[in-house]
Amino acid sequence: SYGDVIRGNAGLKEAAVAHPVAKNLRVLTAPGEPGIGEVYSPEAIAALLTRVRAHFTYTLVDCAAGLGADVLSFAAAADRAVIVSTSDYTALRGAQSTANIFNRIGQENCSIVVNRLRPGMIREGSAANIDRAMDASGLSLLGVVPEDQGVIASGNRGTIMALDSFGPAAQAYLNIARRITGQRVRLLDRIPGRESGGKWRLSRPPEQDLPAHPPVPPRRQTHGRWPKDIFHCCCRAQTLWAGQSHKLRMLP
Numbered sequence: 001s002y003g004d005v006i007r008g009n010a011g012l013k014e015a016a017v018a019h020p021v022a023k024n025l026r027v028l029t030a031p032g033e034p035g036i037g038e039v040y041s042p043e044a045i046a047a048l049l050t051r052v053r054a055h056f057t058y059t060l061v062d063c064a065a066g067l068g069a070d071v072l073s074f075a076a077a078a079d080r081a082v083i084v085s086t087s088d089y090t091a092l093r094g095a096q097s098t099a100n101i102f103n104r105i106g107q108e109n110c111s112i113v114v115n116r117l118r119p120g121m122i123r124e125g126s127a128a129n130i131d132r133a134m135d136a137s138g139l140s141l142l143g144v145v146p147e148d149q150g151v152i153a154s155g156n157r158g159t160i161m162a163l164d165s166f167g168p169a170a171q172a173y174l175n176i177a178r179r180i181t182g183q184r185v186r187l188l189d190r191i192p193g194r195e196s197g198g199k200w201r202l203s204r205p206p207e208q209d210l211p212a213h214p215p216v217p218p219r220r221q222t223h224g225r226w227p228k229d230i231f232h233c234c235c236r237a238q239t240l241w242a243g244q245s246h247k248l249r250m251l252p
Contacts, residue, residue, distance in 0.1 A: 001029045006040055040070065041073070045074055049061075067098065067101060080109040080111070083098050085137065092133055112134070112141060114141070116146075117146045145169050150165040150170065172188060
């Protein structure tokens with residue numbers, strides 16, 4: 001775990017386990033005992049991320065819900081924070097409170113991803129639309145992920161959704177990654193809840209044409225599509241990678 005790396009019991013690349021499919025992805029788990037991550041000081045966490053940046057091209061820190069001491073330490077040392085929330089007002093107020101706490105510890109580069117969006121509930125007024133979600137949270141919008149059964153299916157199969165699914169959630173994940181790298185990518189069609197047909201339609205980013213099919217696993221990809229190394233440092237054990245390799249520094 002990352003605790004072994006901090007204590008010096010294991011090297012960084014020794015402790016980070018290679019993904020069986022994405023050969024350029026490594027996963028470093030959290031300590032197995034609940035709460036043990038809180039024993040490490042903010043300075044130790046910051047030093048760990050400094051080492052990670054020196055060895056790996058892209059870093060994603062996946063934090064559990066809540067604001068434990070370990071989460072705050074990772075947030076303070078990260079380049080940016082992405083807060084994931086559903087579109088109900090209680091969750092959006094919680095996202096705003098989280099961002100305020102992050103700001104107080106020095107993390108001011110915060111944005112929001114609205115997850116499990118249901119257009120039908122927006123039309124009925126049971127959930128906030130995107131504009132209201134941004135107003136309620138006070139955060140800039142990084143992306144919207146619609147409700148998609150493919151997320152559960154990929155998790156149950158233990159597969160990488162971005163490589164395994166044709167659904168709207170997989171496309172939304174890839175769009176979010178592209179925005180983080182600086183590309184301008186519009187939202188998926190029907191995101192605000194305005195239906196024009198029976199299915200979601202996937203939009204294309206204005207800068208480039210997307211392939212007609214989802215990306216294939218790395219063993220079949222052409223050279224240069226994937227970065228040379230990706231490091232996935234989890235703030236909790238039992239975390240499943242569900243995205244393609246893009247420049248991610250911190251996603252709590």
